[in-house]
Structures are given as structure tokens and as C-alpha cells.
Amino acid sequence: MSRSLSPTRRAATPAAESSIRSRPGAPLLTSPALDYAYDGSFEGLLSVLFSIYDRKAAPNTIQPIGAVQGGLFVQPVEVDTNEATAARVWDGLLRYMDQEARTRLFHAFLSEQPDREMLIFRYADLAMRSGRDISENYTDDNVRRVQRLAQQMYREKHRMEAFVRFEKTTDGLFHATIDPDFDVLPLIAPHFTKRYADQRWLIFDKRRRYGLYYDLTRTDVVEFETSAPQRSTAVSATVLDEREPLFKLLWQSYFDHVNIPERKNMKLHRRHIPLRYWRYLSEKQPREQRFEPIRNKRPVQPGGPALGEAAAEGE
DSSP states (O other): OOOOOOHHHHHOHHHHHHHOOOOOOOOOOEEEEEEEESSSSSHHHHHHHHHHHHHHHHEEEEEEEEGGGOOOOOOOOOOOOOHHHHHHHHHGGGGOOOOHHHHHHHHHHTTTTHHHHHHHHHHHHHHHHHHOOOTOOOOOOHHHHHHHHHHHHHHHHHHHHHHHOOEEEETSOOEEEEESOOHHHHHHHHHHHTTTTOOOEEETTTTTTTTEEEESSEEEEOOOOOOOOOOOOOOOGGOOOTTTTHHHHHHHHHHHHHOOOGGOOOOHHHHHHGGGGGGGOGGGGGOSSSSOOOOOOOOOOOSSOOHHHHHHHHH
């Protein structure tokens, strides 16, 4: 399965964006319905959408090749991924929906829902046949589901951008391992590329066995092939920078000292930082050193001088 950081390699042209005003009708699907199979990539799914209207045959199912369950009398049509065709379909969708609605289809694909392919087809087909914007037609179940999945993807993207913590290795690489509910790596790539442009980093999704690698020039998708499943993907202590435990201790100490125990509200805290994200956060790990409050501040006596005045008198 090929992966990319964007749904197509070329951006939509201004002509495609302006053509939303002209809405040619979609071809009628008059041929017998077929089962379609593709390589599992988003470009592959866009190629399937092109094949559906080229053959004028609606889909019974659309499945990745590895998940196809063929029968004795039913053989799926395997559609090869064609990047030029995929880009053509991606641009063509702007005739029937705006850019934000089109992006939600990509987010629905990254959600990894079992029926995501058919959901995207039904949404696109409805948009092409409606002759109007359907993004707010919440009476339709497909529109509601795409909108809901897009919202879930946005929340997961935002939390990953906030909660990812890096560890520095001996060769200067900053490494982070994540396990998000959805495939959000393509969505968080721009954020980390911009924010950490001066250091090499790798973010690895252990559930999907691929990651993002930034080499100070560009961010690429990297995949890891293993013959046997691994129980842990944590970085070995032998390859971590010798100062990494100190960085962790300093961060925990900073967190402890800025915390205000009297304002502790764990219910609100868990709402903003759900428990499943705590494994990424250094401040949520067991303390290697007991917390001691700061003792270098003298209390101010009632009617006495302020701290700044007291310091000046001491000098």
C-alpha cells in the first residue's frame, strides 16, 4: 500500500476551483453493478471512482485488495492506481463541492472506517447529482457521517499536535512513538515540519507501522517492514542521548512547580487531556525523583516590605 502526505501530488488548478459554478451531470450508472478492488491508497480510491463512471457500473463493494472476499461466481474488478487519473478526479470534485467539503472526504478516508470507500462514493455521487452544495444537507445520513468523521479527525489531529513528546537519540534524531485512533500522520506533517524545522525528527505510528521523517530539508513517509510482530516500539535507553533523562526530570520538575494543588480539578483535566494520551506525556510518567517545593522564597510578613524591597535592603 502506497502512502503520501497529500491526496494527490498536484494542487487543484484555479480553473478547477472556478468550475464549481458549472455543474455537468454525472453519467448514469446503467450497467450491472460490480465489485471493485484497489491497493488501499487514497489515490487508488480516486482511480476507482473514475472507473465506476467510465464503466457506468455502480459498486456493490469497494475493498482493498488484501481484504477482498471473492466468491465462486463473483470476481472483483481490480483497478490499478493511476496518479494522473486520481488528480483529475480530485480536481473534478471541485465542480460539485467547495475545497473544505472535498477535504472532508480525505479525512473520512483517513478515519479507517470499515465502509469508508462506499461512504465516499455515495457522498460524491450525491454531490454530482444534486446540482447544489450538499455540505449542510444534514438530513442525509452520508453527509452527517462525513461531517462527524471530519470533526473526530480534527480533534485527534489537534491532540496529537499538542501531546507528542520527543526523545533525543545519540545521533541527534528526535523520536516520538504514537498510537492514534485514526491515521492522522498526513494531517500533522505540516505542523511539525514548520515548528521543528531546525532539527531532525521521526514520528512513528506503531499501530500502522509507518512514520514521518524530517531531514532538515523535507518530510517523507517511511515504512518499516518486520517479519515478526514487536511487542514494544519504545526507543532503547542505549540509543538515547545521555542527557535525555535530565530533560525528562527538568520537565517534570517544571510541571510540578507551576502546578497549583488548590486548583486541582481532575474531572476537567481528564476532559482536556483524556487518559489515553497520558502515555505520551513526560509529566504523567512515574517520578524518578521526589518532588520538593521551592524553599528559596521568604514569606512576606504582614505590614512588612514587599519582596523586591526586601531584596534591595539585603544588598
